[in-house]
Amino acid sequence: MGLLSLAIWLPVAFGVVLLAAGRDEQAGMVRALALVGALASFAVTLPLVRGFDNGTAAMQFVEKANWIERFNLHYHLGIDGLSLWFVPLTAFITVIVVIAAWQVVTDRVASYMGAFLILSGLMIGVFCALDGMLFYVFFEATLIPMYIIIGVWGGPKRVYAAFKFFLYTLLGSLLMLVALVYLYFKSGGSFDILTWHKLPLPLNVQALLFFAFFAAFSVKVPMWPVHTWLPDAHVEAPTGGSVVLAAIMLKLGAYGFLRFSLPIAPDAAHEYAGFIIALSLIAVVYIGLVALVQQDMKKLVAYSSIAHMGFVTLGFFIFNPLGVSGAIVQMVSHGFVSGAMFLCIGVLYDRVHSREIAAYGGVANRMPMFAAFAVLFAMANCGLPGTAGFVGEWMVILGAVKFNFWVAFLAATTLVFGAAYTLWMVKRVYFGDVANHHVEELKDIGAREFLMLGLLAAAVLAMGLFPKPITDAMNVSVDALLKHVAVSKLN
Numbered sequence: 001m002g003l004l005s006l007a008i009w010l011p012v013a014f015g016v017v018l019l020a021a022g023r024d025e026q027a028g029m030v031r032a033l034a035l036v037g038a039l040a041s042f043a044v045t046l047p048l049v050r051g052f053d054n055g056t057a058a059m060q061f062v063e064k065a066n067w068i069e070r071f072n073l074h075y076h077l078g079i080d081g082l083s084l085w086f087v088p089l090t091a092f093i094t095v096i097v098v099i100a101a102w103q104v105v106t107d108r109v110a111s112y113m114g115a116f117l118i119l120s121g122l123m124i125g126v127f128c129a130l131d132g133m134l135f136y137v138f139f140e141a142t143l144i145p146m147y148i149i150i151g152v153w154g155g156p157k158r159v160y161a162a163f164k165f166f167l168y169t170l171l172g173s174l175l176m177l178v179a180l181v182y183l184y185f186k187s188g189g190s191f192d193i194l195t196w197h198k199l200p201l202p203l204n205v206q207a208l209l210f211f212a213f214f215a216a217f218s219v220k221v222p223m224w225p226v227h228t229w230l231p232d233a234h235v236e237a238p239t240g241g242s243v244v245l246a247a248i249m250l251k252l253g254a255y256g257f258l259r260f261s262l263p264i265a266p267d268a269a270h271e272y273a274g275f276i277i278a279l280s281l282i283a284v285v286y287i288g289l290v291a292l293v294q295q296d297m298k299k300l301v302a303y304s305s306i307a308h309m310g311f312v313t314l315g316f317f318i319f320n321p322l323g324v325s326g327a328i329v330q331m332v333s334h335g336f337v338s339g340a341m342f343l344c345i346g347v348l349y350d351r352v353h354s355r356e357i358a359a360y361g362g363v364a365n366r367m368p369m370f371a372a373f374a375v376l377f378a379m380a381n382c383g384l385p386g387t388a389g390f391v392g393e394w395m396v397i398l399g400a401v402k403f404n405f406w407v408a409f410l411a412a413t414t415l416v417f418g419a420a421y422t423l424w425m426v427k428r429v430y431f432g433d434v435a436n437h438h439v440e441e442l443k444d445i446g447a448r449e450f451l452m453l454g455l456l457a458a459a460v461l462a463m464g465l466f467p468k469p470i471t472d473a474m475n476v477s478v479d480a481l482l483k484h485v486a487v488s489k490l491n
Helices: 003-021 024-050 086-100 109-128 132-141 143-153 158-186 203-220 229-236 239-264 266-271 273-292 297-316 321-352 368-382 388-403 405-430 447-465 468-486
Strands: 060-068 073-079
Touching (some): 003 024, 003 060, 003 073, 003 086, 003 109, 073 109, 086 109, 086 447, 109 132, 109 239, 132 158, 132 239, 143 239, 158 203, 203 239, 203 266, 239 266, 239 297, 239 321, 266 273, 266 468, 273 405, 297 321, 297 388, 297 405, 321 368, 321 447, 368 388, 388 405, 388 447
Antiparallel strands (some): 060 073
């Protein structure tokens, strides 16, 4: 078993053990075992980073074995510069989620921890799969643990939110399945994704494939106008569910564009780039304005995530190295920043049991240590230079300027709107006089909360101040992708 298989199946194995053996009366042991599983899974991903060769666009750490021989299905794994950083990011966020739930989740602890560990392995499988059907299995299987997490541990409208999340994402993926089957027959009976990249396809076929993939990936990102499931899911999900949903699950759809839409249908990607750019700009501008009027902190950060992911799809479809690299950097940085924002909301909710901005005021007077972390993450969410939130957005804006000044101008409005809705929330929640007796009784964060927020703060600052290791690993793969996309399959 190679490193990628270990990264996928180790958390799944720990999760299954927890589901099978864990009981609420053994909560202490369950939490310890979950933390061991999460840390071991993260440790397995570190050699991938250390051993990665930045000088090649070829797949690395490749594993291949027969899966279902009759249909030529293979258990085929590998990573390149496009997918490398999402593997350790997923494992790292899982460690944070386990720490975050340590004292907060007291009901069905084993099931909660087990669901997150299994989900972690399945999401890593999406980023590593090089067989089309294996990708589809992992891609769809991620819905099950998240559906359970929202439906069991969520808020009052959790069943509605869980069904909406499941139906939106499942229905979008059905067209992708049709596209995968077509490519299987077109390639002579192969589900190898890299083989599909080389297929000479006419534009009309590429267009159909492009929109089949678009149906699946746009919902997952989510892009406007198929974004409406996300605020509901975030509001009703427990804190850990919101963290994983924002930090990792939204990236599955964006990654799908990189691995399927662009290389398999490059001519269609160029043909319909204007359409995708328009939807991305609507997400950046319109959803930014929607975030401004939110009274619920979770909804505000959820809409903020949609606006930030609009930057990602914009970067992909301006077809230059700065744009694509910036979009991938934005995906990684958004994983840290959005996860941290939802954790901060969770810290307040655990104490006051309200997500309404109006229920707070002057929190910094009673929780100065926590407020320092929260303001740092808020600044990163605004795109403050020196934080992770700045790097990707700046790269995409620079790439957009090379593509079209007015596209870049509209994209840059996110810096204004992002600052407006984030600082408005920060001012009303953290600063000013103590607003009520609930805030008066607040106690600052303890060692556990300091640890999880401190780890994320270190990641946000490290990536903001020194993003070179992340960009160096992806440069060659991005150049290879753009070179491939630039060569028309019609000639």
